[in-house]
Amino acid sequence: MDPIVGKNLSEFLETLRLREEPMGLYHTEVKPEECLVPPGMEPPTPEREQRGEIDWQAVFASFSCVMGGIWRARKKKTAACFSAVQPGCPGGSFFLGFHKPQTETILKYVTTGIPGWSTGEKYCASPEALRTIFTYLDPVPAPAAYCVVKPLSHFAADEAPELVLFFSRPEPLCGLHQLATFVTNDPEVVMSPWSASCGSIVTWPFHYQRRGLNKAVLGGWDPSARKYVPPDELSFTVPYAMFLLMLERYHDSFLTTDTWSTVVKKAARSAKVWGEQ
Template sequence: MDAPLKAFLDALGHDGEPFGMFYTDREPQDGFSPKPGPPVSAELEQAGKMDWQAVWGSFSCVMGNIWLARKKKSAAYFESARYGCMGGSFYLGFHQPQLDFLTRYVSSGIPGTQVHGERYLDSPETVRRLFTEIPPRPAPARFCVFKPVSRFEPDETPETVTFFGRPEVLAGLGFLASFVTGDFEAVMSPFGAGCACMTTWPFHYLKQGRLKAVLGGFDPSERKFLKTDEMTFTVPYEMFTRFLARWEESYLTTDTWAGVRKKVARSSEAWGESAAASGE
């Protein structure tokens, strides 16, 4: 980890290295990736030729792979053949348009079947509107890779950077987003899957010319892959570089933040992570 990033994380009282996300045609030498899955497409679905048993048999959540990568300080990566999750594959830009099955699975389910639905939105129509309003950017390269920012090569640049933290750390990041942008609404918290908040939503705002941080971690299906009380905080790379360049001008050097740091330390100690709070 380079000195500027370490100094910033030390000021936050946080030892969880953020993960960068980028697309590349070069497969990571190590890391976690779903096994190859059967073909999926709206055309196959409409023709009744989807092998659903095989699709579910190869299921592997994007956030689950990232969770493993966080544990091993390694990479999690995906491609169109190793998509893992139909929803995640859509959000990462590998498969579009989204399957009709997903609109029903996320909402009210399919009557008369064992697909009862997650009931995260009230109807397939509402889910379909979500997919229409935030169409993911088609994947610009073969692999979508998430890995610790310290593991980026000189010729690699993350497009987004995600922090994983509890409320006090998020407080440090949240106000800093407004500090470096002058935007009173610099942090957004839209509805979406965990991976959507790390990719699709930040890109959606950037396409509108809006530099926004995205607070995520509200997806109930994602919670098993986050620590207790932990959320995600994803920023475009430009905002991340502003964090590193300007945090010393901000409240992170004041007595007020020193008081918050004490709560960061207590939180870390409560969860058996006291070394994180002390910077050891």
């Protein structure tokens, strides 16, 4: 990983009043020796669905939210690892690029429901509307067998993340948001599209990269995944190159001004309210 990370990260986090180091996401053909993995799952692919080979009751019995896995990795300061046979859930398998298109069963489950089984999550008006969204999103296929998320401090000198994931409440988050524009000169650098929470930290960032767009993604809006983050917390995902620019240039930004010091005071009050100091 770039030497600037080890040199500047601690002070960078302190300046922003971020109480937790960010996580790095990368793909690899080698499963980390120490990592948290979800239960095994029948691959929920449309091909297997069409052949009637998926036992959906068994699939949902082994359900394990991707964000839940990352939350446990955050608390234990270790890695979370996902694969095509251990994706966490059918939605995660799709959003992490292990299969596409999404199955008809999940399209119905997320929208209007399945008679006699599920009333539906009602996150989109119809299966057809959701299919249109998923076709546009078109997740980038996972480029290796494993998708791994681990603390930045766990990356070796010869490793580098593809994406950097922050988890933050509004005060530090406003610093990240504004700093993204400072280092890119793009007033629309931060995007916040509809998605499952795992889509916000994986799928949409890679979607923008594939289109040649340098974007940060604000996420964590998925009601089903809110139980896996502390109150008031959202995610903020940036490409690794953008993160390096933040570390390199934050000293030149508003983060050194009196204006930011007022935000720091609010961040301290927030931490006190949540019993963090």
